[in-house]
Amino acid sequence: MADLFWLIPLIPGLSAIGLIVFGSILPRKWIAWQACSSVLLSFLLAAASFLKLARLPEGTAALAKTLLPWIASGSFASPIAFSLDRLSAVMALVVTGVGLLIHVYSTGYMADDRSFARYFAHLNLFTFFMLVLVLASNIVLMFVGWEGVGLCSYLLIGFWFERPAAAKAGMKAFVVNRVGDAAFIIGVLVLLLNVKSGGFTAINSAAADGLLPAGAATLAAVLLFVGATGKSAQVPLYVWLPDAMEGPTPVSALIHAATMVTAGVYMICRLSGLYTASVPASAVVAWVGGATAVFAATMALVQTDIKKVLAYSTISQIGYMFIGCGVGAYAAGMFHLMTHAFFKGLLFLAAGSVIHALGGEQDMRRMGGLKNRLPVTFPVFLVGAAAISGVPFLSGFFSKDAILTSAYAGGHHVLYGLGLAGAVLTAFYMFRAVYLTFYGKPGAWAEPGGHVHESPPVMTVPLVLLAVLSAVAGFVGLPALFGRDADAFGRFLASSVKSVGHHLGAVTEGGLILLATGAAAGGIALAFVLYRRAPELPRRLASRLPGVHRLLVGRYYVDEAYEAVFVRPLLRGSEAVYRHFDLKVIDGALNGSAASAGLAGRGLNLLQSGLVRDYALAFLIGAILFLGFVLL
Amino acid sequence: MIPASAFFYVAAALFVLGVLAFFVKKDLLTQFMAVEVMLNAGNLAFLAVAKALGKAEGQVVVLFVITVAAAEAVIGLAIIVLIFRQRKSIQTDGLKDLKG
Amino acid sequence: MAWAVFICLTVLCIGSVLAMIISRNQAHNALFLVLSFSSLGGLFGLLDAPFAAVVQVLVYAGAIMVLFLFAIMMFNLKRNPPGGRRTLRIVLTGGLGLVLLAELLVAGREALGGGAAAAHSRDPAALGRLLFTDHLYAFEITSLLILAALVGALALAGRKEGT
Numbered sequence: 001m002a003d004l005f006w007l008i009p010l011i012p013g014l015s016a017i018g019l020i021v022f023g024s025i026l027p028r029k030w031i032a033w034q035a036c037s038s039v040l041l042s043f044l045l046a047a048a049s050f051l052k053l054a055r056l057p058e059g060t061a062a063l064a065k066t067l068l069p070w071i072a073s074g075s076f077a078s079p080i081a082f083s084l085d086r087l088s089a090v091m092a093l094v095v096t097g098v099g100l101l102i103h104v105y106s107t108g109y110m111a112d113d114r115s116f117a118r119y120f121a122h123l124n125l126f127t128f129f130m131l132v133l134v135l136a137s138n139i140v141l142m143f144v145g146w147e148g149v150g151l152c153s154y155l156l157i158g159f160w161f162e163r164p165a166a167a168k169a170g171m172k173a174f175v176v177n178r179v180g181d182a183a184f185i186i187g188v189l190v191l192l193l194n195v196k197s198g199g200f201t202a203i204n205s206a207a208a209d210g211l212l213p214a215g216a217a218t219l220a221a222v223l224l225f226v227g228a229t230g231k232s233a234q235v236p237l238y239v240w241l242p243d244a245m246e247g248p249t250p251v252s253a254l255i256h257a258a259t260m261v262t263a264g265v266y267m268i269c270r271l272s273g274l275y276t277a278s279v280p281a282s283a284v285v286a287w288v289g290g291a292t293a294v295f296a297a298t299m300a301l302v303q304t305d306i307k308k309v310l311a312y313s314t315i316s317q318i319g320y321m322f323i324g325c326g327v328g329a330y331a332a333g334m335f336h337l338m339t340h341a342f343f344k345g346l347l348f349l350a351a352g353s354v355i356h357a358l359g360g361e362q363d364m365r366r367m368g369g370l371k372n373r374l375p376v377t378f379p380v381f382l383v384g385a386a387a388i389s390g391v392p393f394l395s396g397f398f399s400k401d402a403i404l405t406s407a408y409a410g411g412h413h414v415l416y417g418l419g420l421a422g423a424v425l426t427a428f429y430m431f432r433a434v435y436l437t438f439y440g441k442p443g444a445w446a447e448p449g450g451h452v453h454e455s456p457p458v459m460t461v462p463l464v465l466l467a468v469l470s471a472v473a474g475f476v477g478l479p480a481l482f483g484r485d486a487d488a489f490g491r492f493l494a495s496s497v498k499s500v501g502h503h504l505g506a507v508t509e510g511g512l513i514l515l516a517t518g519a520a521a522g523g524i525a526l527a528f529v530l531y532r533r534a535p536e537l538p539r540r541l542a543s544r545l546p547g548v549h550r551l552l553v554g555r556y557y558v559d560e561a562y563e564a565v566f567v568r569p570l571l572r573g574s575e576a577v578y579r580h581f582d583l584k585v586i587d588g589a590l591n592g593s594a595a596s597a598g599l600a601g602r603g604l605n606l607l608q609s610g611l612v613r614d615y616a617l618a619f620l621i622g623a624i625l626f627l628g629f630v631l632l
Numbered sequence: 633m634i635p636a637s638a639f640f641y642v643a644a645a646l647f648v649l650g651v652l653a654f655f656v657k658k659d660l661l662t663q664f665m666a667v668e669v670m671l672n673a674g675n676l677a678f679l680a681v682a683k684a685l686g687k688a689e690g691q692v693v694v695l696f697v698i699t700v701a702a703a704e705a706v707i708g709l710a711i712i713v714l715i716f717r718q719r720k721s722i723q724t725d726g727l728k729d730l731k732g
Numbered sequence: 733m734a735w736a737v738f739i740c741l742t743v744l745c746i747g748s749v750l751a752m753i754i755s756r757n758q759a760h761n762a763l764f765l766v767l768s769f770s771s772l773g774g775l776f777g778l779l780d781a782p783f784a785a786v787v788q789v790l791v792y793a794g795a796i797m798v799l800f801l802f803a804i805m806m807f808n809l810k811r812n813p814p815g816g817r818r819t820l821r822i823v824l825t826g827g828l829g830l831v832l833l834a835e836l837l838v839a840g841r842e843a844l845g846g847g848a849a850a851a852h853s854r855d856p857a858a859l860g861r862l863l864f865t866d867h868l869y870a871f872e873i874t875s876l877l878i879l880a881a882l883v884g885a886l887a888l889a890g891r892k893e894g895t
Binding site: 617620621623624627628631 | 825832836838
Binding site for chain 3: 633634635636637638639640641642644645646647648649650651652653655656657659661662664665668669672675676679680681682683684688689690691692694695696698699700701702703704705706707709710711712713714716722
C-alpha cells in the first residue's frame with residue numbers, strides 16, 4: 001500500500017480535473033463527497049506510508065518513484081519523481097489531514113454559494129499542487145508545485161471575483177508572489193549550474209561536502225529565501241496576505257495559515273544541507289524571521305477585522321518558524337509548522353464559524369457577548385488562542401519553546417529577545433480578539449432583526465478535532481528537560497534533516513521555559529486589563545500616543561510606499577509603451593502593410609487600361625528585353 | 633550576287649515599320665493591316681535565312697505562313713465585322729471593356 | 733543589275749508601308765499595302781523562291797488584301813478624325829522601334845555575317861517533294877485549318893437577324 005505513495009498527489013488532482021470538466025452538471029452532494037473523499041484517500045495513503053517509514057530502520061533511504069523522465073538534456077535530468085522521506089511524510093500528513101478537515105468544513109460553509117463546484121475544484125487542485133511541492137524529489141518539480149499553489153491561491157482569493165476588492169487582492173497576491181518567484185528561479189539556476197542536478201539529496205550532499213563554491217551556496221540560499229518571503233509572507237513581500245482575507249474563510253485557513261504559506265519553511269528544511277553550509281544565508285533567514293515576527297505582531301495589535309488579526313498573526317508565527325530554521329533547528333521549525341497548522345487552522349475556521357453565525361459580520365467592534373450563544377465555537381476558539389499564546393502544555397507552548405531554546409542555545413540572544421517580545425504581543429492581541437468577540441456587551445447582532453446561530457455539525461466537528469490536536473500535539477516534541485530522548489518529533493526527523501542539537505543545563509532550560517510562560521501570562525493579563533476591566537483604556541492610550549497609533553493602524557504605510565514606488569510608475573510606463581509602441585508601431589506596421597497592399601493594387605491597376613494598344617506595348621517591351629537578353 | 637543579309641535587314645526594317653503602324657493607328661482595321669505587314673516581314677526573313685543556309689525548308693515555312701495568315705485574316709475580319717455591327721465604330725479608343 | 737532591281741523593289745516596298753502609315757484613309761492604306769506586298773513578292777523572287785513569290789502575289793496581295801477592301805467598303809467609314817495628344821505616343825513607340833531595329837540588325841549580323849549565299853534548288857518540284865514527304869502532317873493540318881476558318885467566319889458573321 002505504501003508503495004503507492006506517489007498516488008497521494010494524483011488522487012486530488014484527478015478529482016480536480018473531474019470537477020473542472022463536469023462540475024457544472026454534478027449535484028452538490030456528489031461534488032462534496034468526491035472532493036472530500038479524494039483528500040481522505042490521500043490522507044490514508046499518507047498515514048500508511050508514514051507508518052511504513054516509521055517501522056523502517058533509521059537512515060534508510062526514502063521511498064522513491066519516478067513517473068516520467070520529463071527533462072533530460074545531456075547530463076542534466078529533472079524527472080517527474082516523488083520521494084517520501086520522514087520530512088515529506090510529516091508534511092504530507094499535515095497537508096492531507098488539515099486539508100481533509102477543511103474540505104469537510106467547507107461543505108457546510110459554502111453550502112449556499114453559487115459556485116460550489118468551482119470552489120471544490122480549486123481546492124482539490126490546490127491540494128494536488130501542494131502535495132507535488134511536498135513530495136517532489138528535485139527542486140524543479142518543487143517549483144512546479146510552488147507556482148501551482150500560487151495560481152490556486154490567486155484563484156481562491158479572487159473566488160468572489162465580482163467584488164472588485166477580491167479581484168484586486170487576488171491580483172496583488174499573484175504579482176507579489178511573482179517577484180519572489182523571480183528570485184527563486186535565479187536561485188534554482190545558480191544551484192543547477194553548480195550542482196548539475198536538481199535532486200535534493202544531490203544538492204544537500206554537495207553543500208555538505210563543500211563541493212559548492214562558498215559564494216554560490218550563499219547566493220542560491222539567499223535567492224531561494226527571497227522566494228520564500230514571497231510565498232510565506234515575510235518582510236518585504238508580506239503585503240498580499242492581509243488582503244488575501246477577501247477570500248472565503250476556509251481558504252484562509254487552508255492556504256494562508258496551514259499549508260501554502262508554510263511552503264517556504266518546508267523548502268528551507270528540505271535544503272537544510274545548503275543552509276547549514278552557508279552561515280550568512282542562515283543568518284539572513286533568522287533575522288528576517290525575527291524582525292517579521294515582531295513587526296507583524298505590532299500591526300495585529302490594532303486590527304478590527306477578526307480575520308486580519310489572524311492574518312498578521314500568521315505572518316508573525318511564520319517568522320518564528322524561520323527563526324528556528326535560521327539557527328539550525330530545522331526540526332523545531334517543522335514542529336512549530338505542524339502545531340501552527342492545527343491552532344491557526346482552528347482559529348480561522350472558528351472565526352469563520354463566528355462570521356457564519358453572524359451572517360457575514362467580520363468587525364470585532366460589532367461583536368461581543370457571544371460566549372453563551374456559540375457553545376462549540378467559543379471553547380475551541382479559546383483553546384486555539386491559548387495554544388498560540390503559549391499557555392503551558394498546549395501544543396504551541398512546546399513548539400515555540402523549542403524554537404526559542406534553540407535560539408538561545410545557539411548564542412543568538414538578540415533573536416531570543418525578539419522572539420520573547422513577540423510572544424508577549426501574540427498573547428496580547430490574541431486574547432484581545434477573544435475578549436472583543438466573545439465577552440462584553442452584546443454587539444449589533446443582539447438588536448432586533450439580528451440573529452445568531454451555532455454552526456452545523458459538519459462545521460463544528462472539524463473544529464473540535466482541530467482543538468484536540470492543538471491541545472495534545474505538543475507532547476511529541478517534549479523539551480530535553482523531560483528527558484534526553486523526549487523529543488520524539490526531532491528524533492524522527494533526524495534522519496532526513498540534520499538539526500543542531502543543544503545541550504543546555506536543566507536550570508537554564510527551566511529558566512527559559514518559565515520566561516516563556518511569564519511572557520504568555522503577561523500578555524494575557526494585559527489584554528484582560530485593557531479589554532475586560534477598563535475598556536476605555538485602549539482609547540485613552542491611542543489618544544496619548546496618536547503618532548504611534550496612526551502608524552500601527554496604517555500598517556506602517558508599507559502598502560502605500562510600494563504603490564508609489566513600484567506600482568504607479570510601472571502602470572504609467574506600461575501606459576506610455578502602449579500608446580507609443582503598441583498603437584503606433586505594431587498597429588502601424590499592420591495597418592501599413594495592409595495599406596501598402598492596397599496601394600500596390602491601385603498602382604498595378606493603371607496597367608490594366610482595357611486598351612489592346614497598351615497591352616501590345618507591353619508585348620513590345622517584353623520582346624525587346626528578351627531579344628536583348630538573348631543577344632547579350 | 634546580293635548577300636542574304638541585305639534581305640534580312642530589309643525584313644527587319646519592314647517589321648519595325650509594321651510595329652510602328654500598329655501603335656500609331658487608331659482604328660482596328662488598319663491595325664490589323666499592320667499585323668499583316670509584320671507577318672510578311674517575317675516571311676522575308678525566313679527566305680533570307682533559307683537562302684543563306686542553303687535549305688529549302690524556308691520556302692515550306694513561308695507557304696504555311698501565308699496559308700495560316702489567310703485563315704487568320706478571314707476570322708479577324710469576321711470579328712471586326714461583329715464589333716462594327718454592335719458599336720457602329722471601329723475606333724480602338726472605345727474598346728475598353730476589359731478595363732480595371 | 734540585280735542590285736538595281738533590289739534597290740527599286742526595296743524602296744517601293746518600304747515606301748508604300750510608310751505611305752500607309754501616314755495616310756488616314758483606310759482604302760488608301762489597303763491599296764498601298766497591295767503595292768507593298770507585290771513588291772515583296774518580287775523580292776521573294778530575287779531570293780530564288782519563285783513559287784513563294786507567285787503565291788505571295790496571288791494569295792496575299794490578291795486575295796487577302798481584296799478581302800480587306802471588301803470589309804472597308806462594307807463599313808463605309810468616314811475619314812478618321814485626328815487624334816489628340818499623339819506626339820508622346822509617336823515618340824515613345826519611335827524610340828522603342830529604333831531599339832528593336834537595332835537589336836534585329838545586330839542579330840542579323842551575328843547570324844548571317846555578310847557572306848555570300850549558298851545556292852539551293854529553285855525547282856518547285858523539289859519544294860513539292862519536301863512538302864508531301866517530310867512536312868506532310870503540317871500540310872494536311874493546314875488544310876483543315878483553312879476549312880475551320882471558313883466555317884468559323886460563316887458562323888461568326890453570317891447574318892442571322894431576320895433576313
